[in-house]
Amino acid sequence: MTNHLETSEMLLNMGPQHPSTHGVLRLVLKLDGERVKAVECVIGYLHRGVEKIGENRTYMQFAPYVDRMDYISAVSNGLGYCLAVEQLIGAEAPPRAQIVRVLFAELNRIASHLLWLGTSALDLGAMTALFYTMREREEVLKIFENYCGARLTTHAFRIGGLQYELHDTFEAETRAFSEMFKKRLDEYEKLLTKNPIWVERLKGVGILTAEECKSYAVSGPMLRAAGVNWDLRKAQPYSGYEQFDFEIPVLHGADSYDRYRIRIEEMRQSLRIIDQALERIPSGAIMAKVPKVLKPAPGEVYVSIEAPKGELGYYIVSDGSLHPYRLRVRPPSFVNLASLEKMAVGALVADVVAIIGTIDIVLGEVDR
Amino acid sequence: MLETLKRVFLLDLLDGLWVTFKTQRTSNISTEQYPKDRPKVGERYRGAPRLNINPDNGETLCIGCDLCAKACPENLIVVGTERNKETRRLDLTYFTYDLSRCMFCGLCEDACPVDALELTQDFEMASYTREGLIWDRQMLEEGPRPTRYTR
Amino acid sequence: MSQDAKPAPVMATEAWEDGLSDLLHSTFNTADTTAILKRETFRGQAFATTAADAFHPVIAWLRDTQNFDYLVDLTAVDHPSDPLCFELVAILYSFASNRRIRIKTFFDAESKPASLTNLYEAANWLEREVFDMFGIQFEGHPNLKRILMPDDWQGHPLLKERSIVDMDQDWVQKHLGIESGQ
Ligand code: SF4
Numbered sequence: 001m002t003n004h005l006e007t008s009e010m011l012l013n014m015g016p017q018h019p020s021t022h023g024v025l026r027l028v029l030k031l032d033g034e035r036v037k038a039v040e041c042v043i044g045y046l047h048r049g050v051e052k053i054g055e056n057r058t059y060m061q062f063a064p065y066v067d068r069m070d071y072i073s074a075v076s077n078g079l080g081y082c083l084a085v086e087q088l089i090g091a092e093a094p095p096r097a098q099i100v101r102v103l104f105a106e107l108n109r110i111a112s113h114l115l116w117l118g119t120s121a122l123d124l125g126a127m128t129a130l131f132y133t134m135r136e137r138e139e140v141l142k143i144f145e146n147y148c149g150a151r152l153t154t155h156a157f158r159i160g161g162l163q164y165e166l167h168d169t170f171e172a173e174t175r176a177f178s179e180m181f182k183k184r185l186d187e188y189e190k191l192l193t194k195n196p197i198w199v200e201r202l203k204g205v206g207i208l209t210a211e212e213c214k215s216y217a218v219s220g221p222m223l224r225a226a227g228v229n230w231d232l233r234k235a236q237p238y239s240g241y242e243q244f245d246f247e248i249p250v251l252h253g254a255d256s257y258d259r260y261r262i263r264i265e266e267m268r269q270s271l272r273i274i275d276q277a278l279e280r281i282p283s284g285a286i287m288a289k290v291p292k293v294l295k296p297a298p299g300e301v302y303v304s305i306e307a308p309k310g311e312l313g314y315y316i317v318s319d320g321s322l323h324p325y326r327l328r329v330r331p332p333s334f335v336n337l338a339s340l341e342k343m344a345v346g347a348l349v350a351d352v353v354a355i356i357g358t359i360d361i362v363l364g365e366v367d368r
Numbered sequence: 369m370l371e372t373l374k375r376v377f378l379l380d381l382l383d384g385l386w387v388t389f390k391t392q393r394t395s396n397i398s399t400e401q402y403p404k405d406r407p408k409v410g411e412r413y414r415g416a417p418r419l420n421i422n423p424d425n426g427e428t429l430c431i432g433c434d435l436c437a438k439a440c441p442e443n444l445i446v447v448g449t450e451r452n453k454e455t456r457r458l459d460l461t462y463f464t465y466d467l468s469r470c471m472f473c474g475l476c477e478d479a480c481p482v483d484a485l486e487l488t489q490d491f492e493m494a495s496y497t498r499e500g501l502i503w504d505r506q507m508l509e510e511g512p513r514p515t516r517y518t519r
Numbered sequence: 520m521s522q523d524a525k526p527a528p529v530m531a532t533e534a535w536e537d538g539l540s541d542l543l544h545s546t547f548n549t550a551d552t553t554a555i556l557k558r559e560t561f562r563g564q565a566f567a568t569t570a571a572d573a574f575h576p577v578i579a580w581l582r583d584t585q586n587f588d589y590l591v592d593l594t595a596v597d598h599p600s601d602p603l604c605f606e607l608v609a610i611l612y613s614f615a616s617n618r619r620i621r622i623k624t625f626f627d628a629e630s631k632p633a634s635l636t637n638l639y640e641a642a643n644w645l646e647r648e649v650f651d652m653f654g655i656q657f658e659g660h661p662n663l664k665r666i667l668m669p670d671d672w673q674g675h676p677l678l679k680e681r682s683i684v685d686m687d688q689d690w691v692q693k694h695l696g697i698e699s700g701q
């Protein structure tokens with residue numbers, strides 16, 4: 001007697017209201033048992049037409065909108081936008097503003113990685129990490145709040161420099177945070193790095209080799225976990241990053257576990273930058289001479305920065321009027337997410353959760 | 369060898385559990401008890417808008433220049449003015465501010481030449497209706513009066 | 520539109536002169552064909568404008584012989600007042616030489632540029648987004664459909680003819696049950 005169990009392919013809809021897709025990402029999984037045979041990402045649920053809005057706002061007015069793309073790292077978005085417009089009009093922020101920008105961008109990198117760490121760990125069942133990372137993230141957000149008055153959508157920088165002078169307690173707060181956070185990072189590592197469940201869930205899952213990374217134009221920690229030593233802060237320094245002594249962590253596993261370790265190490269390096277920057281904030285002006293009404297000469301620039309999630313670029317075309325003629329955002333999350341359709345094939349459904357987690361997407365930026 | 373033993377006895381797992389255990393003291397609680405204890409927000413917090421009045425004579429500081437309305441990316445401020453025949457200045461007739469579309473970016477505040485418009489530290493702006501979020505001049509000058517619920 | 524009266528603004532560019540620029544010229548421009556129309560820099564950023572049908576070959580050549588193995592971005596710009604109304608912009612990066620260049624091309628509304636998906640996997644989603652936002656069809660794309668907007672959405676939002684308040688109201692009314700998305 002031959003008794004074969006009937007098997008057939010199954011279509012599974014994951015999301016858009018699924019807790020582990022980090023927002024409104026919908027995946028249509030074609031399953032053979034527990035194995036994924038094909039994935040299709042359905043995105044756009046959070047599409048607000050940021051690029052169209054950009055064409056209808058003046059250069060200054062658009063700045064608050066970029067905070068709302070990757071709302072986890074609003075400061076980095078703002079930095080990229082300000083640098084792009086500054087390059088378009090040929091201005092440069094004064095040295096003091098540049099260092100302060102670096103400080104906040106690195107604090108933001110930590111905040112972004114912390115949220116990533118907490119939520120991805122939560123996805124894989126490690127509840128505790130979330131509470132700790134949120135506790136520390138709160139400290140960063142408090143610094144933001146004291147500096148510019150907002151915690152998430154900060155709108156901290158302006159074209160040409162800064163709007164706000166550093167608040168009096170900034171140095172003390174940041175130093176205290178840096179001291180405290182060094183120890184906390186070790187605690188996270190104790191919680192996770194060698195935790196057998198964590199390792200089993202991530203090791204060898206979601207492999208994307210260096211070649212594939214380049215072809216998919218993947219950037220950020222994912223690329224560095226695949227052994228490519230490339231970080232825009234080193235490769236094409238901006239805003240004075242060349243003055244700082246820090247390292248780019250590179251690993252060769254190309255899997256989810258190495259992405260996790262890269263991000264942990266990046267937070268350490270960010271702390272190094274913060275410590276150095278605190279030592280050398282120059283005095284002086286915080287705002288360059290920028291006309292009140294911005295009317296850049298016709299032209300186009302593409303400027304990109306290393307955001308926590310990868311290369312964030314702005315391509316701005318000006319036709320000499322008050323509004324950008326075309327404003328394109330190159331979102332790291334969107335481009336990185338495209339590689340999911342490759343990584344998830346052959347994985348288990350539970351691995352898909354881990355893979356989405358370690359790509360580190362923010363749907364606000366994917367959909368814009 | 370050592371690695372295997374560590375795995376068998378779940379040492380790495382216990383290491384992590386120890387971290388959790390260390391934070392069990394009640395002095396480590398960081399939860400805020402809002403609304404019982406109201407959080408203290410930053411000095412520069414960008415919250416509910418206020419139209420400042422001159423404390424000496426109770427007149428508004430606003431000179432009706434319309435700069436805030438022009439600066440706002442969402443075009444949500446409407447300033448109504450009237451030319452005063454005697455003083456030849458602009459008198460403010462009405463001022464509306466649509467909170468439901470405001471993103472608290474602070475551009476209007478930065479644009480105001482006389483610091484009349486200000487985003488304050490008040491953060492309780494909820495309303496049961498959309499209309500309730502459109503603040504007029506009186507509301508902007510006096511500030512919101514949220515109902516305080518007590519037990 | 521009010522801009523129509525004025526002549527199209529031109530950017531004050533400088534000539535792009537270095538080894539790569541010369542190589543592009545000598546490889547693609549012969550006595551009877553000009554595939555590379557312009558080689559310019561603006562604010563220190565180099566870009567070349569190619570003829571419409573040379574867009575794909577030039578990028579393939581850059582990838583295969585010049586190590587431009589990273590397609591940073593692919594996007595489009597709409598110039599409705601121009602007969603060649605679409606501008607396609609590819610931003611390429613080379614890890615080996617740590618430099619970024621832009622390759623651009625202009626074509627009319629009927630043309631279908633060749634898809635870059637056979638060169639870069641990243642082009643898949645980027646081209647879908649360009650199609651979604653501008654309605655540009657790519658020849659040879661494996662799965663050219665809308666990516667950000669709903670499948671039954673009418674019109675392409677980033678075209679200049681679409682004002683920001685004039686989007687697909689019918690879709691909004693039908694699916695969301697509200698008068699307008701604004
Ligand atoms: S805070 Fe920003 S959005 Fe709100 S009224 Fe002021 S300028 Fe407009």
Ligand code: SF4
Binds near residue numbers: 429431432434435481
């Ligand atoms: S900018 Fe200030 S003074 Fe001018 S209208 Fe607005 S609130 Fe009044």
